[in-house]
Amino acid sequence: MKRNTKIKIAYISVYIFFLIISFMFEFNPGKVIGYNFISFLVYMLKILPCAFILIGLFEVWVKKEVIEKYLGEESGIKGYSLVILLAGTIAGGLLVAFPVTYSLYNKGAKLSIVFTYIGAAAICRIPMTLYEASFMGVKFTAIRLLISLPLVIITSILLGEYLTKRNYKMAEDK
Amino acid sequence: MYYTYAITGLILLISFIINKEKTIKAIKIATVKFKKIFPTFITMLIFISIILFLFPDEVILNYMGNNSKFISVLLASFLGSITLMPGFVAFPLCGILLTKGVPYMVLSAFTTTLMMVGIITFPIEKEYFGVKVTIIRNIISFFIALIVAVITGIFFGEIFR
Numbered sequence: 001m002k003r004n005t006k007i008k009i010a011y012i013s014v015y016i017f018f019l020i021i022s023f024m025f026e027f028n029p030g031k032v033i034g035y036n037f038i039s040f041l042v043y044m045l046k047i048l049p050c051a052f053i054l055i056g057l058f059e060v061w062v063k064k065e066v067i068e069k070y071l072g073e074e075s076g077i078k079g080y081s082l083v084i085l086l087a088g089t090i091a092g093g094l095l096v097a098f099p100v101t102y103s104l105y106n107k108g109a110k111l112s113i114v115f116t117y118i119g120a121a122a123i124c125r126i127p128m129t130l131y132e133a134s135f136m137g138v139k140f141t142a143i144r145l146l147i148s149l150p151l152v153i154i155t156s157i158l159l160g161e162y163l164t165k166r167n168y169k170m171a172e173d174k
Numbered sequence: 175m176y177y178t179y180a181i182t183g184l185i186l187l188i189s190f191i192i193n194k195e196k197t198i199k200a201i202k203i204a205t206v207k208f209k210k211i212f213p214t215f216i217t218m219l220i221f222i223s224i225i226l227f228l229f230p231d232e233v234i235l236n237y238m239g240n241n242s243k244f245i246s247v248l249l250a251s252f253l254g255s256i257t258l259m260p261g262f263v264a265f266p267l268c269g270i271l272l273t274k275g276v277p278y279m280v281l282s283a284f285t286t287t288l289m290m291v292g293i294i295t296f297p298i299e300k301e302y303f304g305v306k307v308t309i310i311r312n313i314i315s316f317f318i319a320l321i322v323a324v325i326t327g328i329f330f331g332e333i334f335r
Contacts, residue, residue: 008213015220029227037223043260044215048208050182056204057189060196091178093261094292095215098302099207115311122289122315128261132285135269140278140326147325148286151318159310171302174210 044095051096055103068108075113080153083113087120093128097121105170112160119152217297222258225294229257231267238276238284243332246280247323254287255316258294279327286319
C-alpha cells in the first residue's frame, strides 16, 4: 500500500471515530458536521454514478480523431462554441467537469478548450442558468454570462498557450 | 436530477443494443475511474462538512449585508470561494439576500466565486491538473468573479451610490 493511501485511511478513520463519539455523547458540533457530511455524500452519490458512466461510454465510443478534429489544435471558434454547448448541457458543475475534461484531453482536446470547458461548466449550465434567472432576474443572469464567458475564453486561451509552451501535461492514469 | 438518470439510462440502453461488449467495457472504465478518485471525494466531503459547520447560512447572510459595498464584495467572494453549495441551495439563498437589501454586485461576487473557485474541490482538481495549475486557475477565476461583480454593480447603478 502506498504511503499516501495510508495517510488517507488514517484521517478518514479519525474523522469517522470523531463522528461516532460525537453521536454517542451528544456532542453538538460533531453531530452537525456528521449531518453535513451525510447530506453531501448523498448528493454526490446521486450525481457521480451517471457522470462516470457517461465518461465510460465516451471513452469507448468517441474516436480520438473526432475530438482532435473538433477540439484539437486546429479547432477555432467552432471548437470553443462546441465545448461551451457541451459544458452547458452536462449536469454536475466543477466536480464532474474535472474527470470529463480529463477524458477530453486524453482524446486530443487542446488545453485552452479544456479550461474553457471547466469555466463554462461552472458558470453556464443551461438548467442552472434558468433556475438562477428565476430567482435573480434575467438582467442579473444575462450580465453575469455576457461578462464572464468572454473572460473565461480569453483567460483559457492565455493559460493554454502558456502551459503548452512549458510542455505541461495533465496527470497520467486517473 | 431524475432527468439526468433518464438520459444516462437511455444512452446506456442504446449503447447496449448497438454493441454489448463496448458497453460492458464502458461500465468497467467507469468503475475503475470512480474507484480511483473516490477517496479524494471523501476527503473533500470531510472538508465541506467542517467548513459548512464553521460558516452556516446565517453567518453568510450576516456578513454580506452589514458592511460597506466593497468590503461586502470581497467578503462575499471569499465566502463563495471557501464554501461549496449546490445551485439549488445557493440561488434561493441569494433570492432571500436580495429581498434583505444585499446589492446585486455582492451577490454576483458570491455566486460566481461559488461556482468557479473551489478551494474545497482543490484535492480533486489537483489530482487531475497538478498543484500549480489548480492554483493558477482558481486565482484567475477569482479575478473574473471580481470583474463580473464590478460590472454588475455598474449596470445596476450600485457602484456610485
